Amino acid sequence: MNNNNTVTIFLARLIGVFEILIALSMLMHKQAFVELITAMLQDRPLLFFISIITVIAGLAIILSHNIWFGGALPVVVTLFGWAILLKGLLSLFFPPEVMISTLDILRFEEYFYLYAGAPLLLGLYLTYAGFRITPQTIL
Secondary structure, eight states, X not given: OOHHHHHHHHHHHHHHHHHHHHHHHHHHSHHHHHHHHXXXXXXXXXXXXXXXXXXXXXXXXXXXXXXXXXXXXXXXXHHHHHHHHHHHHHHHHSOHHHHHHHHHHTTTTTTHHHHHHHHHHHHHHHHHHHHHOOTTXXX
16 A cells, blocks of 8 residues: 555545535535634734644645646645645735735625535545545555
8 A cells, every 4th residue: 555545545535524514614604604704814813823824734735745646536635735835825925905805806705605615516526535445546
């Protein structure tokens, strides 16, 4: 059994279940979630702390799993790590005003269900693939 296979399966399961739980929470509490995101972006110390945690999480995934071959699952896990790192870096270096205007540009509240559906679909795929695949199945 290859160590990369084990890491891919672990991260797919971890990220998948996490994304499902977050998406379901978003879908169950739409207005509270919209208000939470807006308030969080206006709280500089909280935003800084979350940015640091996000950068650490992205780096942890990338440093342990920067795999660009072997099928869709390892590549999706790697892309997720890079996306998390990029998100953390953007929120770390851009002022909160830019982040808030980005919510407006993306029409976050208007397309909320699309933004909640994306992590749900990602989570379902990663959870399914992570629990279905055995370490020997992945290259």
